[in-house]
Amino acid sequence: MVYFSVxxxxxxxxxxxxxxxxxxxxxxxxxxxxxxxxxxxALALYIIGMPFLPALSWWVHHExxxxxxxxxxxxxxxxxxxxxxxxxxxIPALGMSETxxxxxxxxxxxxxxxxxxxxxxxxxxxxxxxxGHRYTYSGSGVFYHLDLVKTxxxxxxxxxxxxxxxxxxxxxxxxxxxxxxxxxxSDAHLTVYTCTPxxxxxxxxxxxxxxxxxx
Amino acid sequence: MREWHRTVLxxxxxxxLIATLVWLRTGLENQALDTLR
Numbered sequence: 001m002v003y004f005s006v007x008x009x010x011x012x013x014x015x016x017x018x019x020x021x022x023x024x025x026x027x028x029x030x031x032x033x034x035x036x037x038x039x040x041x042a043l044a045l046y047i048i049g050m051p052f053l054p055a056l057s058w059w060v061h062h063e064x065x066x067x068x069x070x071x072x073x074x075x076x077x078x079x080x081x082x083x084x085x086x087x088x089x090x091i092p093a094l095g096m097s098e099t100x101x102x103x104x105x106x107x108x109x110x111x112x113x114x115x116x117x118x119x120x121x122x123x124x125x126x127x128x129x130x131x132g133h134r135y136t137y138s139g140s141g142v143f144y145h146l147d148l149v150k151t152x153x154x155x156x157x158x159x160x161x162x163x164x165x166x167x168x169x170x171x172x173x174x175x176x177x178x179x180x181x182x183x184x185x186s187d188a189h190l191t192v193y194t195c196t197p198x199x200x201x202x203x204x205x206x207x208x209x210x211x212x213x214x215x
Numbered sequence: 216m217r218e219w220h221r222t223v224l225x226x227x228x229x230x231x232l233i234a235t236l237v238w239l240r241t242g243l244e245n246q247a248l249d250t251l252r
Contacts, residue, residue: 029219033221033222033225036225037225039229040232043233044232047232047235137236137239137240138240
């Protein structure tokens, strides 16, 4: 509650109209400015620092063991007791395990990894295409480190409670107009892409993978 | 610089930063999505 008129000097109590509570002086403008400075500095630090947080986290944790169910489950296409409940994309080299989201619209990307509609799936074959943000302030940047994936790296897909193992065959940077990477195919393979270079959406970084047995 | 000048400056700066953050969280993402259509 405000008991003092902030305009009067010295402050006057609203209740008794005297300076009875003279010790409670109005806040000085300098104090307000100091707090404003702290808020502005914190916000600026957040805007500048947040994009580098995943890189820092990677630098700290990248030598830690990767997700255990990716490293130990039986292959190929066997039911795994540790398989996640949802359809999940696991890239052990990145320590990444993300739920795959289905959706007709492009805004499904806001939830994480998006399985593009009308593309293949591990059980039905064809070219299964998945996309994800590289970095966003809203936290849906799942492929921040996708550029670290190399040819020969394993990719594990949990689909309808079945495990499917893939091996990266190629990584490529293409312009956004290169939609052939999403084209249907007769053979089963995986196409994962995100924006590149970092902080831009100029091009697409595409990772191609084939089933382990077929590679 | 008088104290209230600093106040005005800081409030303007705060407004700019909030607007930037809103744009980064919504506008920029939608712009990125438009390139995928």
